[in-house]
Amino acid sequence: MNTAVYKILLVDEDQVFVRQTRQLLITQSYDIYTASSEEEGIIICQQQQPDLIICGAHLRGTGGHHFIMALRNDPGFDHIPLIFISVKDNKQEMRMAMNLGADDYLARPFRKRDLLLSIRSRLGRFAKFNHVHTPDETRSVSLANSTTAQQALYHRLGKAENRIIKMIAEGKSTKQMADELNVSIRTIENHRYRIAGKLGIAGRNALTEFVIRNIIQQQQKQ
Structure with a gap:
């Protein structure tokens, strides 16, 4: 039941x-x-x-x-x-x-x-x-509760795309993300490509660099 x-x-x-x-x-x-x-x-x-x-x-x-x-x-x-x-x-x-x-x-x-x-x-x-982690659990990035700029990013992307962003911020590789989401590596790559397009960035490591600069470093300052 x-x-x-x-x-x-x-x-x-x-x-x-x-x-x-x-x-x-x-x-x-x-x-x-x-x-x-x-x-x-x-x-x-x-x-x-x-x-x-x-x-x-x-x-x-x-x-x-x-x-x-x-x-x-x-x-x-x-x-x-x-x-x-x-x-x-x-x-x-x-x-x-x-x-x-x-x-x-x-x-x-x-x-x-x-x-x-x-x-x-x-x-x-x-x-x-969609589970909200407590401080004692594995580190998780919450864009919805972050800075104004990060909240704008959160609402700009779809929920699946925000999950990918959170995983990148948690340091997970493409394979780890694919395994955890139980999808193919190609599906993760497609998500990353669409996210980069929405953010107006390009380059092999551009999305990772964007996450580090706009999410990880900003959260470290809080």
């Missing part, structure tokens, strides 16, 4: 799969919303702010990959954990989905238990990243 009611958005044009999956998740006390197209999925995200998304490879009028790109390009939604569902076990499709920003990949048919475990893992990890 879940201690909190989580909202899950299920996006797929296969209505049989949607109905079966919805029934399964309702038994686990999740609050389920469904959509069959990219447009419907984005509208529901705007209205309901789901805690997790399950996205199929085929949507009405487009594909699941397009939905992932639309989601990850929106700072309001790029933090939402996403499980990608494919109708075939294809490594190339899996890499594409993960590189675009999917957090997990399951090929149909899969065991109900596998989907439930993936959901619980993503929701648990998401809750962990």
Whole structure:
């Protein structure tokens, strides 16, 4: 039994799969919303702010990959954990989905238990990243409670991008970030590229230098 009611958005044009999956998740006390197209999925995200998304490879009028790109390009939604569902076990499709920003990949048919475990893992990890550390815990950078300039940066980036910034400030490597977030190194690199673009900086170590100058050094002065 879940201690909190989580909202899950299920996006797929296969209505049989949607109905079966919805029934399964309702038994686990999740609050389920469904959509069959990219447009419907984005509208529901705007209205309901789901805690997790399950996205199929085929949507009405487009594909699941397009939905992932639309989601990850929106700072309001790029933090939402996403499980990608494919109708075939294809490594190339899996890499594409993960590189675009999917957090997990399951090929149909899969065991109900596998989907439930993936959901619980993503929701648990998401809750962990929103956990407020106490002074006795591992050092964590809080941009939201920092200086005015850093708060401006916090609101300028999406939640997923702010997580990356915090990890850089904590001295974590790209591989460590990928392992902790359970995504590919390429996904982390894509996040770093988008963050650098939003900040108007360029160069191999430009983002790290930016974090050191504008976050770490500023916090040391406080």
